[in-house]
Amino acid sequence: MSGTQIVRRNLHDEIAVGLREMIVKGELRPGEKVPEAALCIRFGVSRTPMREAFKALAAEGLLTLVPNRGAVVARITREEVAELFPVMGALEGLAGELACARITEAKVARIRKLHEQMARFYERGEIAPYYRSNRAIHEAIFEAADNAVLSSIFQNLLTRTNSVRFAVKKSPARWAEAVADHEAMLAALEARDGPGLGRILREHMRHKIEMVIEALDARDAAERRRS
Amino acid sequence: MSGTQIVRRNLHDEIAVGLREMIVKGELRPGEKVPEAALCIRFGVSRTPMREAFKALAAEGLLTLVPNRGAVVARITREEVAELFPVMGALEGLAGELACARITEAKVARIRKLHEQMARFYERGEIAPYYRSNRAIHEAIFEAADNAVLSSIFQNLLTRTNSVRFAVKKSPARWAEAVADHEAMLAALEARDGPGLGRILREHMRHKIEMVIEALDARDAAERRRS
DNA sequence: AAAGTGAATAATGAATGCAAAATCGAGTCA
């Protein structure tokens, strides 16, 4: 066996990866038309695999296909926010429960490290590094849960909600609340209290949705002022 | 406005509907190769929309695309069963909680009717009608939860697990257990006890997974005997 | 000037074409 694995992939799959990245990075913005021809040139492919990728992303809920008018980046409505986040809460809650049942001592220790790091960034008010540690903790919980189906569905929902989650500007009170949630999470995890951790994660998600709604309200108010 | 709405749909979408139906009905069986050419003839379409439908169904987890070897109906492994069902449990649990918060008196009454009907079918040992009522109850809970995202993800998981769920032959003890679960569900729903209903539904799903594992064990044992 | 009209242009959706890869099968050899 040679070390380098022969990765045989389909073009449409690689394009799908590229498009997902563009959506997450905001190069393609919600509601915007997806420029098929331009993307074909940019990726150096013909329309066939590009359009196949569109179908796949549409099935994932990232694009909306309008008959005879091509593809549009899916736009999240307030109603969908109200639907998506509780689902994410239930899933992350499950991840927490499974993690408590399966996690090793070493991984708990690693999460504690991440948590302490995150707390330091909070103290210093360093937002970007804070988010990085924060995300690492949530990812570590899913990793410990060891459920690929769960992770992939959750990841999909994260991607779909990317634009609205990113719109949030945490107030000091909200930020403190989030850190407090994380303290409780760590305690539950160290006590291997599955139901407890599940409850905290669902609660954490409920706080998140409130922040998102606040952000959407603020954004809409700003838009109304402009017009 | 005329009564007949002009439904403009994409070909690949209609094909996807048709393929999903074939998979659910067992016309295409897990592990089987999906005959592209034959399906093109059957649906009266060219390869392009057929292959687009394949990509969409693959994104849904219903098909597996093997590079240079076309599409295969996704086959559920025991490990995936162990991953999929807890996720379904968490989602149906959420549906129960939401339903308790939102359901109208009339809908509760309808579910009670369905439940009593189902109980009668159980008493008489009529399996097919029992399953019909059973499914109607679960669907009614999702309807009451009024969360389209939740419903569509759950529906997708139902489809993906179709083959293994269908393999289950309930023992009398298991059947009694299921009916008891349903009694508890109705009680929780009538009391609008969201957390309680959530717990019962997760428990109900845990029972389901045990039945599925039993069925898979039996199937594998039978297969081993044959070889 | 604003609203309407229709020809020219662009885009979309689906069928077809073509090169590369996989599969099949007759023939060969151990």
Add this chain to the structure above:
DNA sequence: TGACTCGATTTTGCATTCATTATTCACTTT
């Protein structure tokens, strides 16, 4: 008999073509 070869055939992935549907924009009408 069973494993192997290698050319023929089929299948697959992607590019290209073609018909249909939107969109644009110069032009008319009020």
